[in-house]
Amino acid sequence: MNAHVTPRMDMIGLVVTDMAASLGFYRRLGIEVPAEADGQPHVDVVLGGGLRMAWDTVETVRSFDPGWEPATGSRVALAFDCGSPAGVDAVWAELTDAGYEGHLKPWDAFWGQRYAVVHDPDGNAVDLFAA
Numbered sequence: 001m002n003a004h005v006t007p008r009m010d011m012i013g014l015v016v017t018d019m020a021a022s023l024g025f026y027r028r029l030g031i032e033v034p035a036e037a038d039g040q041p042h043v044d045v046v047l048g049g050g051l052r053m054a055w056d057t058v059e060t061v062r063s064f065d066p067g068w069e070p071a072t073g074s075r076v077a078l079a080f081d082c083g084s085p086a087g088v089d090a091v092w093a094e095l096t097d098a099g100y101e102g103h104l105k106p107w108d109a110f111w112g113q114r115y116a117v118v119h120d121p122d123g124n125a126v127d128l129f130a131a
Contacts, residue, residue: 077125085114
């Protein structure tokens with residue numbers, strides 16, 4: 001007899017070329033990661049609501065998947081609610097002023113949100129939004 005199993009979303013994982021650079025970026029977005037994590041090959045933190053976020057270096061992933069190669073282009077984005085339209089503009093300015101790549105400047109999207117897109121140090125799309 002087969003028991004029905006319903007999977008539960010538990011973790012979002014990123015593969016990174018530079019752990020400290022990636023963690024520095026996500027700290028700017030409010031994710032609390034201890035400073036000592038910067039030199040680790042794997043980092044795992046619990047976000048609000050119990051969802052986890054993890055980072056693994058390319059070397060860590062290749063230790064169990066030797067043929068791993070990064071995808072080209074971006075098909076997944078992490079989205080951060082900035083609380084207000086002014087919050088979107090402020091976070092965009094902070095990140096781009098710090099040297100992170102701005103992909104789409106803040107705009108008033110037709111679906112009713114203030115929206116912008118920046119890239120993390122590995123080129124992943126990170127959406128900034130507010131109602």
